[in-house]
Amino acid sequence: MGNKMQLDLTKKYALIVAGGSGKRMESGIPKQFLPLKEKPVLMHTIEAFHKIQGIEIIVVLPASNMEDWKKILLQYSFSINHILVEGGETRFHSVLNGLQKVENESIVAIHDGVRPFISSEIIQKSFDIASQKGNAIAAVKLKDSIREMTITGSSKNVNRNNYFLIQTPQTFQSSIIKDAYQKATHYNFTDDASVVEEISGVKINLFEGDYRNIKITTPEDLIIASAFLAS
C-alpha cells in the first residue's frame, strides 16, 4: 500500500479571468463585482479555488477595474492572497497576460470569474485529469433540443447527444497552454480549449461538469445564483 502513495508536488495555479463590462447585465457595475449574499461574485470564485491546498491564485481584471477592486478588498477585509494582473483587449489577451505569471512545469486551471459555484471536487478532478492527459475541460450535456443555422439562413435539427456545453475550469499542463497562447495569430476564441486545439492540434479531454456551475451574465442568472446560495 505504502508504495502506491504519491505526494503530488506539482505546482497548481488558478487563473481567474474577470473581464466583463456588465453590458448584458443591464447594470453599471461590472458583473464580477455584483453582490451575491453581500459579497462580490468574484470573491466567491476566489474562495472556491482557495480551498485547494497549495494553489496559487492569479486574478485578471480590466485596467479600469483595478482601483475599484483594491477598494473592495479593503472594504471586505478580504485576505486571500492573489496575484493581480491587468487584462487585455480581448479575453485572449487577458488570459495571455495571466499566463505570464504561471511558472513552467505546473498545472493551471483557467476559470471564469463569474462562475462562483465551482466545487472543490470538480477543481480537483480537473487537476487530476490534466496531470495525466495534458488537459481537462468541464462540460455538461444539453437538456434542450438544438438547431444549427445553415448557410441559407435557415436552421436544421441536430442530435443534441452529439454536443456538450463547455464550462470552466479548463485545466492544462502549463507548457501546453503557454505554447498555444504564444503561437496564436488571431484572438477570436471563446474558450481556452479552442486555442490549444486549433493552434497545437491537441486532443481535448472533456469531463463531467455541474449544472450548478453557472456563468453569471444576465439578470436571471443573478436570481438563480442567489437561490443556489440560499439552498
Add this chain to the structure above:
Amino acid sequence: MGNKMQLDLTKKYALIVAGGSGKRMESGIPKQFLPLKEKPVLMHTIEAFHKIQGIEIIVVLPASNMEDWKKILLQYSFSINHILVEGGETRFHSVLNGLQKVENESIVAIHDGVRPFISSEIIQKSFDIASQKGNAIAAVKLKDSIREMTITGSSKNVNRNNYFLIQTPQTFQSSIIKDAYQKATHYNFTDDASVVEEISGVKINLFEGDYRNIKITTPEDLIIASAFLAS
C-alpha cells in the same frame, strides 16, 4: 385605419405535454406534479396559457397519472377547463394523441408541461408568427461555448453563434403539424419542429424565446424555479 383592423377568429389550442416520470428528478413524484409555490408545476403552466383569450387547452398525461391528477384538481379546486388526453409510449405518441382533439384550420401551440414560466407575450407571438408563416419555434442563443463529438469519440469546437437552444411553445397551423405526425414512420424525435421538418420538409421559423422559460428536469431547476417565482 378601419380597413386594417382584423378580428383574429382562428381557433387557438394549447397542447400541453406532461409525460415525464420524474427519473432525472430523483423524486417519486412525476415532475409535472412537483409543488412550486404550493401548486403543482403543471397548474402554473396551464394558467399561463389560460391568459390567452379564447384558447382551448389540451393536457396529455401518462395513463398512470390520470387518477392522481383528478384528485389533485379537486384538492386545489382548480377550475380551468382542459381536455384530458392519455399519453402514449413516447413523447411522439403523446403529442399524436393530443392532436386528435385539435380541430382543423386552427393553430396549436405545443408546450412542455414542465415549462411553467412561459409568458403571454411569447405565446401570443408564437400564434402570430405561425398564423403568417405556418410555424413558430421559440429559441434562445447559447451562452456557453459548445463542442461537437466526432465519430472518433473526440470532440471539436464549433461556433456557438451558429446554434440555438430550442424551447417550447412550438406553434403550428393545425394542418401542417397533423399531417407530419400522421405520416411519420419512426418516433425518435426530441421536438415537434423536427417532425415537421423531417417528414414534410417544412422550413422552420425560429423566434426569440426567453431564458426564464426553463424546463424543470433536475433538482437544481426546482431551486431556480422557486427563485423565479419569488422574484
